[in-house]
Amino acid sequence: MDEDKVPVFKSWSTWYWLVIGFLVFCIAVFYFLTKHYS
Amino acid sequence: MSRPDWIVLALTLLGIIAYGLYKGRTTRDLEGYFLSNRTVPWYMVLLGIMGTQASAVTFLSAPGQAYTDGMRFVQYYFGLPLAMVVLCISFVPVFHRLKVYTAYEYLEQRFDLKTRTLTSFLFLLQRGLSTGISISAPSIILSSLLGWDIVWTNIFMGGLLIIYTVSGGAKAVAYTQQLQMIIIFSGMTIAGYLVVHRLPEGVGLSEILHIGGKAGKLNIITTGFTGKRGGFDWNDRYNLLSGIIGGFFLALSYFGTDQSQVGRYLTARSLNESRLGLLLNGLVKVPMQFLILLLGVMVFAFYQYNHEPVFYNKSQLDLLAHSKYKDSLALVTARYEAAESQRLITMRNPGTTGWPSAFIDPSLLAERKEALEKEKAGYKATIRRWLNDPAVGGDSNDTNYIFLRFVTDYLPKGLVGLLIAVIFLAAWGSIAATLNSLASCTIIDFHKRFSSRTLPAEKEYRLSQLYTFFWGIFCVAVAQLAYNLGNSLIEAVNVLGSLFYGVILGIFLVAFYRPRVGGWAVFISAVIVEIGVIVLNILSRKGIVPLSFLWFNLVGAAGVVLLSEGLQALMKKKI
Numbered sequence: 001m002d003e004d005k006v007p008v009f010k011s012w013s014t015w016y017w018l019v020i021g022f023l024v025f026c027i028a029v030f031y032f033l034t035k036h037y038s
Numbered sequence: 039m040s041r042p043d044w045i046v047l048a049l050t051l052l053g054i055i056a057y058g059l060y061k062g063r064t065t066r067d068l069e070g071y072f073l074s075n076r077t078v079p080w081y082m083v084l085l086g087i088m089g090t091q092a093s094a095v096t097f098l099s100a101p102g103q104a105y106t107d108g109m110r111f112v113q114y115y116f117g118l119p120l121a122m123v124v125l126c127i128s129f130v131p132v133f134h135r136l137k138v139y140t141a142y143e144y145l146e147q148r149f150d151l152k153t154r155t156l157t158s159f160l161f162l163l164q165r166g167l168s169t170g171i172s173i174s175a176p177s178i179i180l181s182s183l184l185g186w187d188i189v190w191t192n193i194f195m196g197g198l199l200i201i202y203t204v205s206g207g208a209k210a211v212a213y214t215q216q217l218q219m220i221i222i223f224s225g226m227t228i229a230g231y232l233v234v235h236r237l238p239e240g241v242g243l244s245e246i247l248h249i250g251g252k253a254g255k256l257n258i259i260t261t262g263f264t265g266k267r268g269g270f271d272w273n274d275r276y277n278l279l280s281g282i283i284g285g286f287f288l289a290l291s292y293f294g295t296d297q298s299q300v301g302r303y304l305t306a307r308s309l310n311e312s313r314l315g316l317l318l319n320g321l322v323k324v325p326m327q328f329l330i331l332l333l334g335v336m337v338f339a340f341y342q343y344n345h346e347p348v349f350y351n352k353s354q355l356d357l358l359a360h361s362k363y364k365d366s367l368a369l370v371t372a373r374y375e376a377a378e379s380q381r382l383i384t385m386r387n388p389g390t391t392g393w394p395s396a397f398i399d400p401s402l403l404a405e406r407k408e409a410l411e412k413e414k415a416g417y418k419a420t421i422r423r424w425l426n427d428p429a430v431g432g433d434s435n436d437t438n439y440i441f442l443r444f445v446t447d448y449l450p451k452g453l454v455g456l457l458i459a460v461i462f463l464a465a466w467g468s469i470a471a472t473l474n475s476l477a478s479c480t481i482i483d484f485h486k487r488f489s490s491r492t493l494p495a496e497k498e499y500r501l502s503q504l505y506t507f508f509w510g511i512f513c514v515a516v517a518q519l520a521y522n523l524g525n526s527l528i529e530a531v532n533v534l535g536s537l538f539y540g541v542i543l544g545i546f547l548v549a550f551y552r553p554r555v556g557g558w559a560v561f562i563s564a565v566i567v568e569i570g571v572i573v574l575n576i577l578s579r580k581g582i583v584p585l586s587f588l589w590f591n592l593v594g595a596a597g598v599v600l601l602s603e604g605l606q607a608l609m610k611k612k613i
Contacts, residue, residue, distance in 0.1 A: 004131060007314045012127055019119045019320060026324050027278070030112070030258035037251025 039184060039446075043455030050221065050459035051194075054214055054466065055202055061213035062206015067495035071207035071502045072139050072478045074305040078212050083315030086302040087293070088322070089215035089467035094176035094195075095438070097226065097330065097464050102440035104334025108257040110276045112331055114588075115324050117286030121293065122320030126313040128550050129294040134309040139482045140475075141300040141546075148549040150557035151487075156564065157545055158483035160538050161297055162476060166509065168535055169472045170196075170516020176465050178521060179438050180458070182353040183446060192517045199466040200510035203473050204503050208305050211470045218463040225460040226333065232449060233336040238343055249342055250335035258328075273584040284588030287595055288536075291543035297475035337444050343385055344448070346414075348374045349421050350439035354432045363424045374417040381410040469513065477505040536587040537575055540594020541568045547595060548602050559605040560598065567597035 006012055039047070064070035078086070103111050138144055142161070146154035173196035181191045202210045234243065250256045262277030263270050274280065293299045293316065306312035348371055349355055358367045384407045425432030445457045481502050486493075493501070541564050548560050571594050577583040585593075 004309065007126075007310050007317060012123065015123050015126075015317065016120075019123055019317075022321060023116060023119055023324075026328075027116070027259060030328075033247070033251075033256055034259045037247050037256045038254070 039454060039458070040451045042452040043458070046452050046455030047459050047462075050456065051198065051462060054217060054463060055198060057217055058199075058202025058210040058214040059205055062202055062210025064206065064209045066499045068139065068481070068498050068502060070209070071499055072301065072474065072482075074207070074209040074212055076305060077307050078209075078305040078311075079307060080311035080314040080318075082212050082216050083303050083306045083312060084318050084322075085219045086212050086215045086305075086471065087299060087315055087319045088326075089219050089464075090298055090302055090471040091292075091323075091468070092222075092464055093172045093468040094461045094465035095172065097222065098176060098179060098441060098461060099438050100327065100330045101334030101337060102437040104255060104331040105338045105440045106437050108255045109328070109331040109335065110257045110260045112258055112324065112328050113260070113276050113278055113281030114285055115289075115327050116278070116281035117283065118289040118323050119320035121286050121289035122316045124290060125294045126316055129546070130303065130312050130316065131309055132550070133300065133304060134312065139304070140297050140479050141295055142297070142479065142483050145545065145549060149560055153545065153557055153561050153564070154483060155487075156561065157295075157542055158479050160542060161295075162479055164534050164538050165296070165298060165472055165476060166512060167516055169469055169476075169509075169513045171520055172465065172468060172472075173513055173517035174520040175438075176461055177517060179442060180461065182351055183439060183442055184458075188521050189518065192514055192521070195462065195465050196469060196510065196514040196517055199470045200473070200507060203470040203510065204506045207502065207506070208301065208474050211474050212302075212305060214470065215467045218467045221456075222460050222464055225456050226330065228453065229445065229449065229457060230329075230333050230336060232453070233333070233340050233444075236344075236448065237340060241339070241343070246336055246339040249339045253338065255335045255338055271584075272589065273578075273586050275586045275588060280586060280588045284586075284592055287543060287591040288539060288588060291539040291591055291595070295539075295542045295546050297479055298472045301475040301478060302471060334441065337441060340444065340448075343382070345378060345382065347443065348378075348414075348417060350436040350443045351433065352443075354425055354434075354436070355421075357430060357432050358421065358424055361424075361430045363427075363430070367421070367424070370417050370420055374414060377410050377413045377417070381407060381414070384410070473506050473509050473513070476509040477502055480505045480509070536590045537571050537594075538568070540571060540591040541598055542594075543591065544595040544598025544602075547599050552599065552603060552606075555602045555606045556609070559602045559609060563598050563602035563605055567594055567601060570597060 006015070009015060009018075065075060069075055100111065132144060133141065136144055136147065140158065142154045142158040145157055173192055177188060177191040177195045180186055180195075181188045202214060206213075234246070237246070247256065260274075260277045262274045262279050264274060270279070271277075303312040303315055306315060355367070355371075358364070422434040424430060425434040442457075442461070446454055449457065481498070485501065485505075486498070544567065545560055545564055548555050548563075571590055574583060574585065574593065575587075575590065578585045578587075
């Protein structure tokens, strides 16, 4: 069904990887800030 | 507040009401009133979701929290992005396919009427009370800080938005939330710029991070392994594990089963646009919360170079000034001011030229500064102790007052009015969406469902407006009651949400993922687990079971799923 297509990407697994990657990136940046400025 | 501030405040609020009335024109039926005829584009869904979640306290409390406790609160949102993907795959397409008005309608189709009614009732109870608190909390802060009458502040905070919410329903809510979020982000950005601008020359973002880091405010990532013998502290509210796991279940429950959020993305013009709004919310929420918290660290750095009040809530100092501590307060305040003056001299004029940064002070100077900081902390602790005295009956927590006190003390005329307007708009966006959802549940899940009469569309539309108005008045009345009863009711209602969310999520998870479980099994499980969570909360508050409230969501959801599976196996036949 066309209405039920995944937004932007071809599959949901791409969204999963994007979100997990984004979260890992945020945590890495925050961890660096925490350690560097403590 | 000065005259320009009043003008900016009045124009902003009146502008929003007029915009809501103008944009809120829609078809006079339930589809138009509660779903905006399903015409809302994805970017308005996104702003609506964000505007519903971010209340006034978000913008008042978060900077203050970073100032006092550091930035670790951001971890609370780590589970949210993943929850958005799960919702988009499982919950959202079902709601769209069935063309429901409320999330709870689906539960009758999947289980039975009693499960739908129970879940909708829990939502009305919890949301009706908590919305009253979300009116009361910022009203108390504004009235304390600006000397406004609390009744009128409550009426303006929770009453004026009723005009456009009653008139235009979901469409008015969506359009005003869009404008509100733009004003809120602009106001907060200007405030952030001015904090940095007002710092001494040579002190920029890097120095702010150093100052914040040195004072322990940049504790963005914490593992939570701070318990006995280095074990995990289950009572620690904000850490990596509780944020990812507890936050995931909380976000799944809030965005998937709370009608105030479901009602936002059901207005989208297609399933795809609902999903896009939710997915982008998952990507912007963590950075947005990080920036709001960073503003608190900036304010902290600002007060390293400027006079810091002994207590941010002036009204509580007035309370002490009329108590038995009157004379002692004068003495402590004088000593505090002397220590603060000396500290500012060490910061501004350490014997070298210009404005040095604290972290490169010579060691002797740093020692002196540290001694003065300790002295100041002692005076602050004394004032808190006095406020906690039952004979005084004060509020010793001034975290929520820090950011607004900075705004009123240091920002230029006109901008103070804009920042106060930001607080009102943040409250309005959240409350308007909730009133709309409370009315939709009342008419769809109760009035229409239990009434034997079929009403014409125009009459249903009028009735929906009436219910919206009723809930608006109810919430303002709860806000006033919360003020009269004090902190006890606020705390009780804050806990209420975390007690119900897990169980409601559990019911929906069974509905989506456990097809062999029937209505009776899930209903009995929900009642038993709900009682269990309430008992757990009592034990946690008494310190018998050390468990932070974020874990209640996981316990409630997992409890309902496992128990209903077990009961269904015992019942054998699906009923």
